[in-house]
Amino acid sequence: MELIEKIGFYFYDLMSIVGEFVIFQWETVKAFFRPPFRWRELLFQLEFIGVKSWGIVSLTGLFAGMVIALETSYALSLFSAEYLIGPTTMLALFRELGPVLTALMITGRAGSAMATELGSMKVTEQIDALYVMAVDPIQYLVVPRILATIIMMPLLTFLFVFLGGVGAFFVSTYSGAVTPHTFFSQIITKVHNHDLYGGLLKTMFFGFIIATISTYTGMKTRGGARGVGKSSTTAVVLSSIAVMVVDYILTPFIF
Amino acid sequence: MRPIIKLRGVVKKFGNLTVLKGIDLDIYEGKITTIMGLSGSGKSVTMKLILGLLEPDEGEIYYYDRKISRIPFSERKEILKKFGVVFQNSALFDSLTLFENVAFPLREHYNLTEEEIERRVTHVLELVGLKGAEEKYPSELSGGMRKRGGLARALVTEPEVMLYDEPTTGLDPVTGRVIEDLIVDLYMKYGHTALTINHDVQSTMRMSDYIAFLYDGRIEFFGTPEEAFKSKSIYLKQFLEGRAEGPIKVV
Ligand SMILES: Nc1ncnc2c1ncn2[C@@H]1O[C@H](COP(=O)(O)OP(=O)(O)O)[C@@H](O)[C@H]1O
Ligand SMILES: [Mg+2]
Numbered sequence: 075m076e077l078i079e080k081i082g083f084y085f086y087d088l089m090s091i092v093g094e095f096v097i098f099q100w101e102t103v104k105a106f107f108r109p110p111f112r113w114r115e116l117l118f119q120l121e122f123i124g125v126k127s128w129g130i131v132s133l134t135g136l137f138a139g140m141v142i143a144l145e146t147s148y149a150l151s152l153f154s155a156e157y158l159i160g161p162t163t164m165l166a167l168f169r170e171l172g173p174v175l176t177a178l179m180i181t182g183r184a185g186s187a188m189a190t191e192l193g194s195m196k197v198t199e200q201i202d203a204l205y206v207m208a209v210d211p212i213q214y215l216v217v218p219r220i221l222a223t224i225i226m227m228p229l230l231t232f233l234f235v236f237l238g239g240v241g242a243f244f245v246s247t248y249s250g251a252v253t254p255h256t257f258f259s260q261i262i263t264k265v266h267n268h269d270l271y272g273g274l275l276k277t278m279f280f281g282f283i284i285a286t287i288s289t290y291t292g293m294k295t296r297g298g299a300r301g302v303g304k305s306s307t308t309a310v311v312l313s314s315i316a317v318m319v320v321d322y323i324l325t326p327f328i329f
Numbered sequence: 330m331r332p333i334i335k336l337r338g339v340v341k342k343f344g345n346l347t348v349l350k351g352i353d354l355d356i357y358e359g360k361i362t363t364i365m366g367l368s369g370s371g372k373s374v375t376m377k378l379i380l381g382l383l384e385p386d387e388g389e390i391y392y393y394d395r396k397i398s399r400i401p402f403s404e405r406k407e408i409l410k411k412f413g414v415v416f417q418n419s420a421l422f423d424s425l426t427l428f429e430n431v432a433f434p435l436r437e438h439y440n441l442t443e444e445e446i447e448r449r450v451t452h453v454l455e456l457v458g459l460k461g462a463e464e465k466y467p468s469e470l471s472g473g474m475r476k477r478g479g480l481a482r483a484l485v486t487e488p489e490v491m492l493y494d495e496p497t498t499g500l501d502p503v504t505g506r507v508i509e510d511l512i513v514d515l516y517m518k519y520g521h522t523a524l525t526i527n528h529d530v531q532s533t534m535r536m537s538d539y540i541a542f543l544y545d546g547r548i549e550f551f552g553t554p555e556e557a558f559k560s561k562s563i564y565l566k567q568f569l570e571g572r573a574e575g576p577i578k579v580v
Contacts, residue, residue, distance in 0.1 A: 195422075199416045199418060199420040200422055202416065203422070206382070206409055206414040207409070208405075208407075208409040208437070208438065
């Protein structure tokens with residue numbers, strides 16, 4: 075009886091948090107379309123999330139492409155199908171690894187920063203200060219971060235996939251598994267535009283998820299410096315899990 | 330003498346903790362009213378309810394005769410522009426310089442030229458004694474200076490009501506006294522209404538026209554400082570005398 079009661083309470087708490095989060099997302103989406111538009115904040119966030127992430131995204135993309143090429147060339151050699159390295163690697167990058175790995179990198183770099191920044195603003199009453207100065211914190215702090223993440227995710231993913239392709243090209247041609255010509259011609263016949271567009275569309279959803287979870291966690295921070303640290307961790311963990319789950323749910327609809 | 334802010338039957342709960350158990354309170358126009366009480370008695374909560382940072386579970390709050398509890402943010406904005414709020418730890422934006430912090434409410438809500446903004450910001454910074462620190466970031470200011478900065482930012486729009494949450498707490502006695510005098514000076518100069526939260530008895534007695542003593546979720550006493558000393562409330566008596574023994578339960 076007691077156990078059931080506990081589970082009941084736990085479930086109730088969980089549902090009320092989820093409910094509150096969904097309301098937060100809805101409020102945010104409504105605020106997208108309501109003036110005043112915070113162009114300055116948006117530009118600043120675009121720079122922070124996009125420009126300052128391109129280095130790590132390129133680097134991880136390059137190495138991801140290289141290692142996938144290495145692994146697939148081994149697997150394909152088992153059925154003497156090395157000529158398929160190009161499309162196999164590129165399909166994996168376009169459809170899955172590009173979007174997901176970029177999302178995880180952005181979670182670690184930008185999501186945690188959002189939760190930390192908003193969290194410390196919350197505990198030092200800076201968010202309350204905005205509110206009492208008749209400035210909507212959602213509009214001023216949350217919307218620019220979310221829009222910037224949604225805009226930057228496809229661009230960064232494209233960069234990731236492009237460099238992944240470069241890495242794969244060098245690894246597979248250098249080892250002699252395929253000729254450059256085979257590499258490209260196979261990609262052209264087997265990889266289609268919708269593989270790319272689908273992947274990029276997915277990343278926009280990921281961007282929305284990461285940024286709403288991270289800003290929400292930040293805005294809900296309580297309890298001083300420790301609370302801020304906790305929010306940062308929570309944002310990264312929840313965003314990462316959510317990206318994986320949403321990926322699985324979205325993929326059949328998108329492709 | 331009419332109240333500018335009224336609380337009627339205000340109840341506020343957090344989970345199963347009832348912080349305010351039905352409060353009636355009048356803040357009179359053009360006066361300094363101070364809320365006193367133990368720490369954790371709900372002083373900040375009361376202020377947050379007035380500002381709409383929290384909503385009451387029961388009861389209503391009025392600005393003159395206009396209901397301001399449970400109204401949408403779009404409506405509340407108009408009311409908030411009449412308030413200037415000084416937070417306990419200043420709450421200056423740490424990404425902005427002092428100048429930009431003080432200019433912030435002007436840039437947000439008023440269509441002023443850059444010269445006009447500069448003139449007004451410089452003027453209030455001078456009033457609070459922060460001339461020359463315009464380009465500093467909050468992290469480069471001392472506690473007392475940050476407090477003055479918060480004051481300047483609240484004051485720059487010349488609000489009808491200034492609200493101070495423990496303006497002198499956390500400062501050394503001398504700086505605390507200087508800030509207290511500053512609050513009174515500005516009140517004299519601008520003629521606004523002031524609501525302050527304070528648990529320092531002497532400073533409250535010096536600066537307040539009215540005192541509201543919050544105890545056990547109720548307004549245990551409301552009146553002038555002279556009336557406070559004559560009050561029969563055993564709780565207020567113990568609080569004013571600052572004794573550890575007595576009827577007050579400290580949790
Ligand atoms: N947002 C909140 N959530 C839960 N409890 C709160 C919240 N804000 C204040 N409280 C609780 O309400 C009580 C009164 O707090 P407060 O008004 O800050 O006290 P003080 O009189 O010292 O300013 C405290 O017990 C505090 O823990
Ligand atoms: Mg307080």
